[in-house]
Structure formats: C-alpha cells, structure tokens
Amino acid sequence: MHLFATQVNDIRVWRSPDKTRLVFDVSDEVAHSQFFLENPQRLVLDIRGTRKPATVGTPSLSTTPISKIRYGVRNNKDLRIVLDLKNKVTSKSFLLKPNATYGYRLVVDLFDGQKKAVTPIKQPSQPSSRRDIVVAIDAGHGGEDPGALAYGGGHEKSVTLNIAKDLAALLKKEPGFKPVLVRTGDYYIPLRERTSVARKSGADLFISIHADAFTDRRANGASVFALSRGGATSETARWLAQRENSSDQIGGEGGISLSDKDDVLAGVLLDLSMTSTLSSSLEVGDKVLKNIGTINRLHKKQVEQAAFVVLKSPDIPSILVETGFISNPKEGRKLKTRNHQRALARQIHKGVKSYFVKKPPPGTLLAKLKADGKVNTRPDQYVIQAGDTLSEIASRFGISLSSLKTANKISRSDRIRTGQVLVIPN
Numbered sequence: 472m473h474l475f476a477t478q479v480n481d482i483r484v485w486r487s488p489d490k491t492r493l494v495f496d497v498s499d500e501v502a503h504s505q506f507f508l509e510n511p512q513r514l515v516l517d518i519r520g521t522r523k524p525a526t527v528g529t530p531s532l533s534t535t536p537i538s539k540i541r542y543g544v545r546n547n548k549d550l551r552i553v554l555d556l557k558n559k560v561t562s563k564s565f566l567l568k569p570n571a572t573y574g575y576r577l578v579v580d581l582f583d584g585q586k587k588a589v590t591p592i593k594q595p596s597q598p599s600s601r602r603d604i605v606v607a608i609d610a611g612h613g614g615e616d617p618g619a620l621a622y623g624g625g626h627e628k629s630v631t632l633n634i635a636k637d638l639a640a641l642l643k644k645e646p647g648f649k650p651v652l653v654r655t656g657d658y659y660i661p662l663r664e665r666t667s668v669a670r671k672s673g674a675d676l677f678i679s680i681h682a683d684a685f686t687d688r689r690a691n692g693a694s695v696f697a698l699s700r701g702g703a704t705s706e707t708a709r710w711l712a713q714r715e716n717s718s719d720q721i722g723g724e725g726g727i728s729l730s731d732k733d734d735v736l737a738g739v740l741l742d743l744s745m746t747s748t749l750s751s752s753l754e755v756g757d758k759v760l761k762n763i764g765t766i767n768r769l770h771k772k773q774v775e776q777a778a779f780v781v782l783k784s785p786d787i788p789s790i791l792v793e794t795g796f797i798s799n800p801k802e803g804r805k806l807k808t809r810n811h812q813r814a815l816a817r818q819i820h821k822g823v824k825s826y827f828v829k830k831p832p833p834g835t836l837l838a839k840l841k842a843d844g845k846v847n848t849r850p851d852q853y854v855i856q857a858g859d860t861l862s863e864i865a866s867r868f869g870i871s872l873s874s875l876k877t878a879n880k881i882s883r884s885d886r887i888r889t890g891q892v893l894v895i896p897n
C-alpha cells in the first residue's frame with residue numbers, strides 16, 4: 472500500500488502586471504486548502520495525500536511577491552507548501568482537469584495588493600476633433616498556454632509577442648494612432664478578458680496575432696480571419712478556431728465553460744451591431760491580408776471566417792492574423808527570426824493604416840489630417856486584381872502610366888498577372 476497517493480511533479484510561475492500565477496503539476500486529482508498567516512506574511516497550502524519528490528525545480532521568484540517556497544510533510548501524509556510573502560496579496564486557488572497539454576494542475580493566483588484598475592481612456596480629455604485611433608494588439612497565448620510548438624523547437628507565444636510589440640512600436644510612431652498591447656509579457660490572459668481590455672481602452676480595432684500549427688506539416692501560408700456566426704469557411708478555419716478557443720482550458724481559467732456564454736452573447740448582442748462591425752472587420756482584414764501577401768505566401772487569398780472567441784466583440788472590428796504555420800519546417804524557421812517578425816509587423820501596420828486612412832473614424836486626428844489634405848492617401852504598394860489594367864491602376868493613383876512602368880521595371884512586352892505586387896511611386 473502506498474502511503475502517498477499523489478505527487479507534485481513540477482511547478483511553474485507566471486508573472487503578469489497584476490497577479491502571480493503558480494501552477495503545480497499534480498499526478499492526480501487532489502483536495503487542498505489554503506490560508507494566510509501574518510507576521511511574517513505567509514500563504515499556506517495543504518494538499519491532502521500528496522508528496523513532493525526531491526526533483527521538483529525551484530522557479531525564479533524575482534518579480535513576484537513570493538520570497539521563498541518551502542515544503543513540509545503534515546500528518547505523515549499531506550504536503551504543506553508555505554509561500555513566504557514580501558507583501559500582502561489576496562489569493563484564489565483551484566484545480567484544473569487534464570487537457571491535451573497537461574495533466575491535473577493546482578493553480579494558485581496571488582493578486583497584488585493595490586489593484587491597478589484598467590482606467591478607460593477618457594476620450595473627451597482630448598479635443599473631440601483630435602482623438603487617436605486606438606488599436607488593441609493581442610499577442611496570442613502566453614504563460615501556461617504556449618500555443619503551437621514550432622518546428623525545431625520554440626513556441627507560438629513568443630513569436631506572437633514579438634510581432635505584437637513590433638506592430639505597437641510602428642503604430643506608436645504614426646501620428647493619430649495609439650497602440651494598446653493586450654499582453655506585455657509571458658503570462659496567460661483568458662480570451663474574454665482580452666476583448667474586454669480592448670473595450671476598456673476604447674479600441675477602434677482589435678488584432679489578435681497567432682502563428683499556428685496544423686496536423687499536416689506541409690500546411691503553410693498566412694491567413695486572416697474575421698468572425699463567422701455560422702459555419703467556418705474552410706476545414707482549416709474550423710480546426711484552428713477549435714484550437715485557439717481551447718486556450719482557456721490550457722492557460723488555466725478554472726474550467727469555465729465558454730461555449731454556453733458564447734451562445735447567449737451570440738444571440739443577444741451579435742444581431743444588434745455585428746453586421747456593420749463584421750463588414751469593417753472583413754475590410755480591414757482584406758487590407759492586412761493583401762499586404763502580408765507581398766512578403767509571404769497566403770494560405771487563402773480571401774479573409775476567412777470562423778467562430779474564434781476573441782473575435783466576438785459586437786462593437787469593435789476584430790481580426791485574427793495567423794502569420795503562418797509554425798509547424799511547417801520552412802515557415803516555422805522563418806517565423807522564429809526577428810527579421811521576418813518585423814517584416815510581418817510592417818505589413819500588418821500598412822494594412823491597418825491604409826484601412827483607417829480610407830475610413831478614418833469621425834472625431835479622430837487622422838480624420839482631421841485627411842480633411843486638411845495632410846495624409847498621403849496613396850499606398851506604396853498595390854496587388855493586381857483580376858481585370859485590372861496598368862493604365863487604369865495608374866489613373867486610380869493619379870500617376871502616369873510611364874512612371875508606374877518605370878518604378879516596376881515593366882517593359883512594353885511584359886504581361887501583368889493577378890496577385891502581382893506593384894510599387895506605387897510617389
């Protein structure tokens with residue numbers, strides 16, 4: 472007979488701006504209790520019928536409110552974990568059921584003392600004719616949820632964070648734009664919270680960035696998604712949506728069922744304003760897709776639609792960019808390079824900018840700049856569509872046919888083809 476039924480096999484610590492998450496991998500379902508002790512501050516965690524082998528590592532605690540983790544045995548059979556605390560926190564703990572990535576996990580969240588509430592941006596504090604266009608950038612996955620595994624090692628969560636930060640840096644330099652990073656480090660945010668960060672910051676657009684995997688390693692190419700209410704537009708779209716939506720179970724949100732809530736939301740809210748939001752999502756998605764198409768193969772030439780949870784804001788145009796298949800040997804290797812990450816951010820930035828230059832929301836600085844003729848509304852690239860002719864493209868951008876040909880080194884005998892990218896000279 473075994474005295475100890477269960478083992479703590481590993482421990483991970485994730486620090487986010489307002490809380491610290493500890494995750495204990497346990498070999499089986501366990502019962503636990505927790506309580507605080509003062510002078511000095513401690514959080515005590517008792518896990519019944521459990522032991523800790525000597526091999527459990529010691530995670531770095533430098534940015535956390537924990538100064539030390541100590542283990543002890545109670546009643547000869549229970550595990551007592553004592554967290555020595557540097558400052559006062561509140562705590563919540565729960566057990567997570569196994570999923571595809573992990574077995575049972577005991578999650579302990581320590582919330583920082585003075586909670587910094589996300590203050591909504593007060594638009595009226597700026598003259599109403601000059602507010603910035605707010606773009607919420609959501610780096611997919613994070614923390615306990617690594618996302619897809621890259622070919623040759625590495626994780627989706629770090630690729631998406633790099634691209635998100637690059638995109639934010641580009642938008643920050645753009646007059647009239649204000650980027651908001653939904654995730655700033657390696658920690659998990661539940662899907663619903665991601666959209667609520669966007670709403671609280673008054674976002675005009677929500678962009679979720681991913682780099683996914685598919686069962687077939689040959690799958691490659693970037694895609695852009697908008698929400699679909701009914702069926703997904705392709706089998707891959709359906710598959711990816713399922714995969715991304717399972718993030719909350721992997722990232723650890725206490726086994727909350729998202730699906731029922733989604734249906735309620737879908738029914739009540741989506742009908743009200745979804746139609747116009749969705750057409751904006753498709754439009755901005757199309758611009759982003761076309762621009763990415765200038766540097767990367769596309770998985771599908773059109774914006775696809777699927778039921779991604781993060782896209783379900785009824786009032787904020789939202790797109791999800793799959794920057795490529797990280798599971799593909801060639802694309803995976805490329806996606807892990809800073810160069811390619813920066814190039815992708817540049818193309819997403821271009822697409823976003825050209826959408827807003829075309830349709831600046833009323834009351835924004837960009838709308839004013841455009842009205843004053845201070846915005847260059849001419850794109851610097853154009854992707855040839857079926858039925859286009861060179862002279863028609865030239866006249867559309869107000870340039871001469873010869874300058875268009877020279878800029879693109881097109882001689883008299885050259886044919887143009889759909890999908891070809893033209894440089895539009897200034």
Ligand SMILES: [Zn+2]
Pocket residue numbers: 611612618619627681682683715
């Ligand atoms: Zn993803």
